[in-house]
Amino acid sequence: MTREALLQFLGTITDPLTGQNLVLANRIQNIQIENRRIGIIFSFPPKLESRIKSELHEAISTGLMESAPGYEVDLHFGNPGAGEKKSSNLPQIRNIIAVASGKGGVGKSTISVNLALGLKNLGLKVGLLDADLYGPSIPIMLGLKGKRPQVRQVYGVSKIVPLEAHGIPVMSIGFVVEPEQAVVLRGPRLAGIMKQFLEDCLWPDLDVLVIDLPPGTGDIQLTLVQTVPVTGAIIVTTPQQVAVADAVKAANMFRMQGIEVPILGVVENMSWFTPAELPDHQYEIFGKGGGRQLAGHFQTQLLGQIPLFMSVRSSGDEGKPAILHHPETQTVFEKLARQAYESLQIRNETMPPTEKVRMNK
Numbered sequence: 523m524t525r526e527a528l529l530q531f532l533g534t535i536t537d538p539l540t541g542q543n544l545v546l547a548n549r550i551q552n553i554q555i556e557n558r559r560i561g562i563i564f565s566f567p568p569k570l571e572s573r574i575k576s577e578l579h580e581a582i583s584t585g586l587m588e589s590a591p592g593y594e595v596d597l598h599f600g601n602p603g604a605g606e607k608k609s610s611n612l613p614q615i616r617n618i619i620a621v622a623s624g625k626g627g628v629g630k631s632t633i634s635v636n637l638a639l640g641l642k643n644l645g646l647k648v649g650l651l652d653a654d655l656y657g658p659s660i661p662i663m664l665g666l667k668g669k670r671p672q673v674r675q676v677y678g679v680s681k682i683v684p685l686e687a688h689g690i691p692v693m694s695i696g697f698v699v700e701p702e703q704a705v706v707l708r709g710p711r712l713a714g715i716m717k718q719f720l721e722d723c724l725w726p727d728l729d730v731l732v733i734d735l736p737p738g739t740g741d742i743q744l745t746l747v748q749t750v751p752v753t754g755a756i757i758v759t760t761p762q763q764v765a766v767a768d769a770v771k772a773a774n775m776f777r778m779q780g781i782e783v784p785i786l787g788v789v790e791n792m793s794w795f796t797p798a799e800l801p802d803h804q805y806e807i808f809g810k811g812g813g814r815q816l817a818g819h820f821q822t823q824l825l826g827q828i829p830l831f832m833s834v835r836s837s838g839d840e841g842k843p844a845i846l847h848h849p850e851t852q853t854v855f856e857k858l859a860r861q862a863y864e865s866l867q868i869r870n871e872t873m874p875p876t877e878k879v880r881m882n883k
């Protein structure tokens with residue numbers, strides 16, 4: 523038995539938490555092969571159920587009896603203390619970007635959709651998660667309204683398989699919770715559903731997962747940072763001064779002591795309107811300067827200014843993302859995606875990975 527053959531074999535075994543194979547899910551911490559003995563140390567979160575552990579044990583030892591007959595097999599699951607960082611719920615996702623705002627209706631969902639597709643156009647593997655319980659914007663914007671995701675059993679546990687739209691996996695909490703149900707959910711119950719939802723989706727291997735948040739700083743935001751390590755946040759604002767004041771509050775939540783999610787930058791949306799017949803004019807309908815001011819306040823970058831486009835509004839309503847259908851918006855959103863990705867790379871080179879927020883209660 524060689525190391526390569528062993529890894530190849532482990533690549534055929536399903537990871538109980540992500541539905542990926544064990545190698546892709548980054549579960550192999552150490553392997554040793556000597557004197558007809560195979561030793562494997564896995565890296566799992568400490569809470570892995572013992573029933574699942576024994577099923578996994580069974581699957582691996584039975585498989586190895588065939589592919590490596592005569593070898594003694596020694597498996598160690600979970601190694602609390604060591605590799606804390608590796609025991610993420612979503613080890614197959616390299617970066618998580620949260621798109622947030624203070625005020626509602628400033629364009630978070632629009633930016634999330636077009637940013638995700640823009641990042642995909644750069645050649646990255648991208649997924650999109652809609653964490654807004656109250657408005658099914660993402661399903662509408664991607665033409666997925668009324669669709670239901672499939673459920674797959676992994677070691678006897680039901681997991682949700684994201685839908686696909688325009689070549690990216692998409693999951694919306696609106697696919698599993700009806701809007702009428704959502705309005706009565708409060709505080710802890712909401713947090714519980716959100717947490718389960720984050721943990722029970724079977725995401726593929728991704729460079730970036732873009733998460734579209736509801737406005738403000740509520741339970742969803744807190745549950746998110748407690749459940750997954752958010753690599754960075756992008757704050758969306760309009761140029762208007764009142765929007766900036768609210769956006770500061772939203773951004774402050776990410777910077778709070780103990781949360782410490784870096785701000786990757788600011789997107790100013792609805793910056794101006796240029797009518798087709800007056801291409802040299804910029805009508806600053808919502809005022810001016812908000813994005814730059816907000817970026818200055820947090821010593822971060824203004825990643826882009828997105829003008830008002832009639833096509834952005836209409837394409838959102840029709841489920842055909844603007845970046846894919848309207849060349850005048852394509853340039854703007856692709857530039858935004860490049861800036862955001864650059865900022866993400868700088869963040870990863872200069873700062874340690876984000877850790878999940880630990881609760882003391």
Ligand SMILES: Nc1ncnc2c1ncn2[C@@H]1O[C@H](COP(=O)(O)OP(=O)(O)OP(=O)(O)O)[C@@H](O)[C@H]1O
Pocket residue numbers: 623625626627628629630631632633654657659735736737791792828829830831832834835836838839
């Ligand atoms: N640059 C733009 N040009 C034209 N219309 C836009 C632009 N950005 C957003 N819109 C439109 O504004 C409305 C609100 O946008 P969106 O739903 O993306 O905001 P949001 O911040 O996600 O809202 P919510 O807080 O409700 O989640 C939508 O109808 C969208 O199509």
Ligand SMILES: [Mg+2]
Pocket residue numbers: 630631632654657659734735736
């Ligand atoms: Mg929205």
